Amino acid sequence: MESAQLVQALKERGYRVTPQRLEVINIVLEKLMRREHPTFNDILNEVKQRMPSISASTVYSILKLLEDSGYVVSFEHNGRTYYDSVTPHVNVMCVNENKVIDIEDAEVIDLLKKRGIHPVAITVKAVCAGSQ
Secondary structure, eight states: OOHHHHHHHHHHTTOOOOHHHHHHHHHHHHHHHTTOOOBHHHHHHHHHHHOTTOOHHHHHHHHHHHHHTTSOEEEEETTEEEEEOSSOOEEEEETTTTEEEEEOOHHHHHHHHHTTOOOSOEEEEEOOOSOO
């Protein structure tokens, strides 16, 4: 989803699109388009570079709004909360490294759908060999 579409969808749901919300939305969407898995701190640090007076609680509430509205999902790994796209894919969390790898496996997703399960996010813990 593009920023303009997300902004319009939030307006249609009755939310005001403040400069702070717009900045967080832009940063999150940029990171997700680059297939990154940003943490709360990643997002907060980048927003603070652009808007030094923004509070952590404001950023948290915007991320919660995006998640509660179904525009992002979050998952935990090694004590951190990561934010991700709602496009169905597999997140492989490397237990031997501090990284998350996306795998797009239509076969796994199709198998789940055949069983009446429509995944938003699938997380797998694994030992990862070398850099992917």
